[in-house]
Amino acid sequence: MTTVEVARDGVALLYCAIILLVLSWIVFSIRVGVRMWRKAWGMDDYFMLVGTILFSVTAALCIVCCHYGSGQFARELPTVTISKGTKLFYIAEYFYAVSAMFVKISVAVALLRIAVGRRFFTWALWALIGATMVAALVFCIGIANICDLFYSAIEITADFSLSIMPAILLWNVQMKGAVKASVAVMLALASFASCATIVRLKYLTLYSDPGEFMYSTGKIGFWSLTEVGIGLIAGSLPPLRPLLSLRIRVSAGSNTPAASGGQAYQSGINNRQPTSRSRVIAMDTFQTLGDNDEADNSDGDSQKNIIKETKFTVTSVIAGGPRDPGPMAWDRKEGSNV
Incomplete structure (x- = not known):
């Protein structure tokens, strides 16, 4: 039996993987339902689907790694356990890099819809997509400290750009207060994912001690899952907007x-x-x-509670019908004087 009891940083990694795995599938399943209902399935949904599947594999591998000593010191683990845990975590890192790439491309493709006709933002988004793909490719070709640092630098740049760009694109768009609040929530989540990438970069120095590789996987795995999981949830929230039209x-x-x-x-x-x-x-x-939504006929926040709408119902009565009041009173009076 090579597995060990989950302990130290492995406990946080285990619960993080389980919680984010469940939340990501709940949010993405609702997203799929809304897209099918509105018949608005697009390329960003395909990218997010691939990203969700790959993230699920990453989270599952991290859960297994927790039972192979992730987050624990080498002196507390058998040699066979360390060997198997190391192999599993290397595989998990491959899936982490590719899943993060697809999640970020999905968000960028969704922003391309808003940036139509604005050449600067369109080219900037395509540049971010290209940089994210190159970073993931370099990371997968050779996982080494220099490559990992290069990948993290690109990811931090992409995360901050994708979190700030929606605010810039929608700056001059007249929106209701609720829309602004939703954008703020999305930006907050995306910014948190960016912070997770920065924190992860700090713990990459733990790789400098190969003898304690399994100990380093606890913190690095935790912040890696947080980065992709929060990004996935934040990227799936805007497509849920039509639910509020119910x-x-x-x-x-x-x-x-x-x-x-x-x-x-x-x-x-x-x-x-x-x-x-x-x-x-x-x-x-x-x-x-x-996104092919039905037009909102409201006048926006600036005219809220100013325009009053009154509806009238006009009912016509057919002559001779069951509700026909018959000849008018003055006609009956004339007849009696003849």
């Missing part, structure tokens, strides 16, 4: 007293007394930004 109907009981006068006449026509009030609450508070 409407819910709220009904409340009414103790309205019996109608009188005109109300009684109307009640007689309808042959029933209203017993409840219902109103439809629109959950969509987002301005349309594309």
